[in-house]
Structure formats: C-alpha cells, structure tokens
Amino acid sequence: xxxxxxxxxxxxxxxxxxxxxxxxxxxxxxxxxxxxxxxxxxxxxxxxxxxxxxxxxxxxxxxxxxxxxxxxxxxxxxxxxxxxxxxxxxxxxxxxxxxxxxxxxxxxxxxxxxxxxxxxxxxxxxxxxxxxxxxxxxxxxxxxxxxxxxxxxxxxxxxxxxxxxxxxxxxxxxxxxxxxxxxxxxxxxxxxxxxxxxxxxxxxxxxxxxx
Amino acid sequence: xxxxxxxxxxxxxxxxxxxxxxxxxxxxxxxxxxxxxxxxxxxxxxxxxxxxxxxxxxxxxxxxxxxxxxxxxxxxxxxxxxxxxxxxxxxxxxxxxxxxxxxxxxxxxxxxxxxxxxxxxxxxxxxxxxxxxxxxxxxxxxxxxxxxxxxxxxxxxxxxxxxxxxxxxxxxxxxxxxxxxxxxxxxxxxxxxxxxxxxxxxxxxxxxxxxxxxxxxxxxxxxxxxxxxxxxxxxxxxxxxxxxxxxxxxxxxxxxxxxxxxxxxxxxxxxxxxxxxxxxxxxxxxxxxxxxxxxxxxxxxxxxx
Numbered sequence: 448x449x450x451x452x453x454x455x456x457x458x459x460x461x462x463x464x465x466x467x468x469x470x471x472x473x474x475x476x477x478x479x480x481x482x483x484x485x486x487x488x489x490x491x492x493x494x495x496x497x498x499x500x501x502x503x504x505x506x507x508x509x510x511x512x513x514x515x516x517x518x519x520x521x522x523x524x525x526x527x528x529x530x531x532x533x534x535x536x537x538x539x540x541x542x543x544x545x546x547x548x549x550x551x552x553x554x555x556x557x558x559x560x561x562x563x564x565x566x567x568x569x570x571x572x573x574x575x576x577x578x579x580x581x582x583x584x585x586x587x588x589x590x591x592x593x594x595x596x597x598x599x600x601x602x603x604x605x606x607x608x609x610x611x612x613x614x615x616x617x618x619x620x621x622x623x624x625x626x627x628x629x630x631x632x633x634x635x636x637x638x639x640x641x642x643x644x645x646x647x648x649x650x651x652x653x654x655x656x657x658x
Numbered sequence: 659x660x661x662x663x664x665x666x667x668x669x670x671x672x673x674x675x676x677x678x679x680x681x682x683x684x685x686x687x688x689x690x691x692x693x694x695x696x697x698x699x700x701x702x703x704x705x706x707x708x709x710x711x712x713x714x715x716x717x718x719x720x721x722x723x724x725x726x727x728x729x730x731x732x733x734x735x736x737x738x739x740x741x742x743x744x745x746x747x748x749x750x751x752x753x754x755x756x757x758x759x760x761x762x763x764x765x766x767x768x769x770x771x772x773x774x775x776x777x778x779x780x781x782x783x784x785x786x787x788x789x790x791x792x793x794x795x796x797x798x799x800x801x802x803x804x805x806x807x808x809x810x811x812x813x814x815x816x817x818x819x820x821x822x823x824x825x826x827x828x829x830x831x832x833x834x835x836x837x838x839x840x841x842x843x844x845x846x847x848x849x850x851x852x853x854x855x856x857x858x859x860x861x862x863x864x865x866x867x868x869x870x871x872x873x874x875x876x877x878x879x880x881x882x883x884x885x886x887x888x889x890x891x892x893x894x895x896x897x898x899x900x901x902x903x904x905x906x907x908x909x910x911x912x913x914x915x916x917x918x919x920x921x922x923x924x925x926x927x928x929x930x931x932x933x934x935x936x937x938x939x940x941x942x943x944x945x946x947x948x949x950x951x952x953x954x955x956x957x958x959x960x961x962x963x
Contacts, residue, residue, distance in 0.1 A: 538918075540734070542729070542730050546723060546730065553715075570668045573695060574695035574697060575697065
C-alpha cells in the first residue's frame with residue numbers, strides 16, 4: 448500500500464500542516480502557496496485516497512475520464528497534474544461552476560451528460576484512456592464503472608469511491624461494498640480497497656485494473 | 659465499430675473552419691448510429707480536422723466548454739417560475755373546463771341532445787352534427803370545452819417533463835404535479851427551500867391554519883401534501899406522523915434542489931424507511947381502527963378540521 452504521488456502532486460506545508468498540493472489557478476478558496484494550491488482531502492475523495500497512501504497508479508500526464516465531476520473541486524486538481532481530462536457531470540447547476548474551472552485550464556473538457564449512458568459521449572471521449580476516476584452518487588455505481596470500461600485501455604486504472612448510502616441507506620456499508628466489488632470483478636481486477644472514514648463517512652476507495 | 663477515419667467522432671461532419679456554434683452543436687448531439695469510442699485525436703489529425711494533437715485538444719476544449727454552457731443555459735432556463743405558471747394554468751383550465759361542461763350539459767339537455775354532464779359527455783356532444791343554429795352554438799361551445807380539456811392534459815404532460823429538471827429531488831419524492839403545486843403555493847423554489855418543514859406540511863391548508871390560530875378548531879395536520887399517497891394512504895391515526903415525516907424530507911429535498919441541484923437517492927430511501935416504520939404501527943395495532951384504504955381521492959385542499 449505504498450503509493451508514490453503522481454508527478455505534479457506534492458506534499459507541502461500549509462499553516463503548519465503538511466498537505467497535498469497541485470499547481471494551478473485556485474478554485475474553491477483553498478489556501479495557496481505561490482503557484483501551489485492545497486488539495487483538501489476532506490472535500491475530495493481522490494485527495495483522501497492519495498493521503499491514505501493508496502497506490503493509485505497515477506503517474507502525472509495520464510489521460511483521464513472523470514465521472515461525477517460535480518463543481519470541479521477534485522477534477523481541477525486532476526487537470527492540474529494530468530493530461531487531457533474529460534469531466535462528465537449531469538446536473539446543470541454544478542456544471543456551471545465546472546465551466547468556470549475549465550475556463551482556467553487548457554486540458555479540461557466539461558461534458559454535460561449522464562455517466563450511466565456512455566453512448567451519449569462516446570463521440571467525444573477517446574478510447575484507451577489511462578485512468579477513470581469515478582465519484583457518482585447514484586444507485587448502480589458498479590454498473591457505471593463497468594459500462595465506462597470501454598474508454599479504458601487494457602490495464603488502465605479505475606479509481607472509484609463507492610458511496611454506500613447512495614446504493615442502499617438501510618444496508619450495512621460493508622455489505623454494499625462487497626456487492627459492488629463482486630459486480631466489478633468480471634471487468635476489473637481489484638488491486639486495493641480502503642475505507643475513507645473519517646474523512647468521508649461510509650465510502651470505500653477502490654483501485655482496480657481493467658482486465 | 660467505426661475504425662475508419664472520417665467515419666465517426668463529433669467532428670466527422672464538420673468542416674475544419676466550422677463556427678463555434680456548429681462545433682458545440684456537434685458535441686451535444688451523439689451520432690445516431692452510436693459511435694464506439696475511438697482514438698479521436700489521431701483520427702482528427704488523419705482527416706485533417708486538426709493539425710496535431712494539441713491543436714485537436716484546443717479545439718475540443720473550446721467546443722466542449724461552449725456545449726456545456728449552452729446545455730446548462732437550456733436546462734436552467736427550465737426555471738421554477740415557468741413551472742408555477744404551468745401548474746396554475748393547468749388548474750385554471752381544468753376548473754374552467756369543468757364549469758363550462760356543466761353549463762353545456764345543462765343547455766344541451768333543454769334541446770334534447772345527449773344528456774349527461776361532465777367532460778366526457780361534452781366530448782360526445784362536440785362530435786355531433788348541428789341541425790339548427792341553436793344546436794350549432796351548443797356544439798361549438800362543447801368543442802371549445804373539449805379543446806380546454808386537451809390543453810389541460812398537455813399542460814400536465816409538460817409539467818411531468820419540466821418538474822424533474824427544475825427540482826429533481828422534489829419530483830422524485832412528491833411526483834411532478836405535487837412538486838409544481840408546492841412551488842406554486844410557496845411562490846417559487848427558493849421561498850420553498852427557505853420555509854421550515856412545519857410550514858411545508860400545512861401549505862395549502864391556510865384556512866384551517868388561521869382558523870386554528872384564531873382559536874377555532876385544531877391545527878391542520880396536512881395541506882396539499884395530503885394528495886401524496888404516503889399521507890392519504892396511511893390510516894387517519896398516523897397521518898400526522900406521516901405528513902410530518904414527508905414534509906421534513908420534502909423541505910430537505912427542496913433545499914438540495916435549490917442550492918445544489920443533484921439527485922440524492924439516500925434521502926428518498928430514508929423516507930421510505932421512515933414510512934415503513936409508521937405503517938408498521940397499523941399492522942401491530944391489529945384490528946384497532948381501519949387500515950387506510952390507500953385510494954382516497956386526491957382532495958384539492960387537505961385542510962384538516
């Protein structure tokens with residue numbers, strides 16, 4: 448479980464604490480240090496994964512499909528260190544903020560579409576991508592990951608934050624996680640999992656490789 | 659499986675010098691035959707759409723940004739005020755159609771035309787041939803009423819489509835029409851989001867509420883939310899609890915819809931869970947009080963005396 452940080456992400460000191468940071472224009476009022484801006488692991492599941500030393504397989508310069516980009520908090524950091532980054536988000540209100548984030552970045556492509564229907568953006572998103580980052584709050588999170596695997600190269604990584612409460616609020620989170628992982632396994636080989644508590648309650652981080 | 663260059667991708671039918679608007683439109687329209695993802699940057703360079711990969715990405719960025727902005731503007735233009743007008747128009751057309759249908763039925767009866775009142779009788783009346791100038795008037799009136807009924811149906815279909823865009827969580831929880839009514843009673847989505855759930859609970863039962871505040875009668879248990887099956891389908895003894903639980907979640911849903919706009923499945927599951935608990939009381943009370951029938955007709959105002 449010793450992951451090295453991708454190029455372009457560093458641990459730097461903000462207000463006396465060592466935190467993750469990337470280089471780019473600030474987005475959500477995060478602390479900055481010169482051109483470095485702090486990546487808040489409490490607000491970002493991918494940030495929490497890196498903070499937890501998970502081996503994400505990110506190298507920097509990866510080509511990324513980001514599902515569930517929301518207002519762009521996390522995807523802005525991804526675009527800071529990665530290559531071409533396709534950001535899919537379905538809700539119009541957060542997409543408005545995301546457009547502002549994309550405005551300031553040359554490699555971020557916002558797509559207003561439903562991640563459950565990849566055919567709606569297959570004419571835009573290229574195939575053989577290196578990484579899919581998924582953080583969608585819908586039922587059927589495994590199905591979303593499986594359906595979007597067409598964009599991933601063989602051996603490409605899936606970085607998934609499973610939100611137990613989106614699948615079933617009444618079931619025990621651990622049961623939900625097992626079920627989602629089972630659904631993933633025909634398509635993905637699961638490399639590592641890690642609970643993101645206490646930064647994100649009832650979330651499981653999954654690192655998987657496309658079979 | 660379009661492997662061939664010039665055979666797919668958002669830029670397939672675009673000339674290299676296409677306007678930004680045309681590019682954004684191409685981004686927003688998935689091709690009918692359904693592209694499989696391909697190495698679009700390479701194809702774009704091959705077909706001469708872009709000079710190199712960087713050039714392609716720059717074009718793509720510009721086009722996706724414009725497409726996303728247009729998509730947002732279109733979906734956000736579906737605003738709460740339009741929904742408010744639509745539901746009020748629907749209610750007005752329905753009410754007026756009913757009123758006129760009574761009038762037309764009454765009139766037609768004096769001429770010995772088909773008896774019966776109501777919108778169904780009006781429809782058969784409208785299809786008749788007129789034999790006299792007098793009948794022409796009655797039948798013409800019936801035809802107008804039929805149009806009004808049709809308009810009300812169209813408005814309802816429009817609300818079914820618009821409400822989930824304006825307020826996805828409220829629509830999921832309350833259905834499109836009740837969502838529109840709540841927004842209409844509150845005067846908009848923002849005022850609704852700012853109301854405490856106790857107010858949401860009695861929206862539409864103002865008469866009963868003010869009578870209660872003036873010292874007459876008990877406080878209303880539910881307003882317009884009475885039309886929701888969670889309330890009307892629960893036995894009377896538990897309707898207070900049911901409408902309190904529903905109103906609580908509805909006001910949370912309204913806040914998410916107004917301030918965030920994304921669909922949160924968990925609040926719906928929480929409500930289902932809570933309703934199951936409330937309804938379990940009726941079962942455990944075995945025989946004490948009739949269980950609600952669940953098909954109570956939707957009252958226009960659920961003002962509880």
